């Protein structure tokens with residue numbers, strides 16, 4: 001999945017992954033992470049998700065990273081913000097209130113950039129990437145996210161032979177292989193979501209589970 005793939009999706013407004021409401025799992029499970037007031041949350045591959053706004057409303061500093069400038073500009077304009085724009089290394093940084101969206105490639109984030117993050121929210125980031133990129137993604141995340149960070153990672157599990165991604169199937173075994181060496185993982189929810197997933201039903205997918213992990217970096 002090269003940057004061009006995503007730029008084309010945004011240009012054509014083919015953003016079926018974008019939810020018109022805050023993710024229900026986020027609302028349900030985030031409070032139990034018991035994060036400190038003001039904790040900075042890293043949101044990789046953030047799109048223009050409403051979850052960013054929700055996290056800010058909970059009192060967090062939010063650091064979203066997104067390739068698409070269109071996504072970032074739409075996020076701020078759709079919520080009536082007039083962000084200040086600056087530069088940080090290869091990133092163009094948009095900031096309004098407690099939300100910073102860094103426009104650029106997640107893989108270019110450094111541990112210094114995320115040194116004051118203590119939380120992670122991954123919805124449709126890991127599962128947006130093909131297998132070999134998921135390995136790079138996990139390795140990079142483990143490198144840059146400070147120890148004792150807490151967060152949520154949401155995955156999809158289905159038979160990849162029945163439909164090509166994205167979103168890709170990321171099975172529990174793979175999550176444990178990718179992160180289990182240095183993060184603790186706990187499944188908070190494992191839900192059959194096939195009946196409400198039109199795209200998957202149309203493709204002939206016969207089983208679809210959404211899983212929510214609580215993660216802690218060690």
Ligand SMILES: C[S@@+](CC[C@H](N)C(=O)[O-])C[C@H]1O[C@@H](n2cnc3c(N)ncnc32)[C@H](O)[C@@H]1O
Nearest residue numbers: 006017045046047049066067105106123124128
């Ligand atoms: C499936 S979408 C999910 C967006 C968001 N997390 C949500 O829940 O709506 C994946 C997003 O990641 C962005 N993206 C893909 N590769 C990226 C990369 N290497 N660095 C930063 N953003 C990336 C894409 O432009 C796209 O907006």
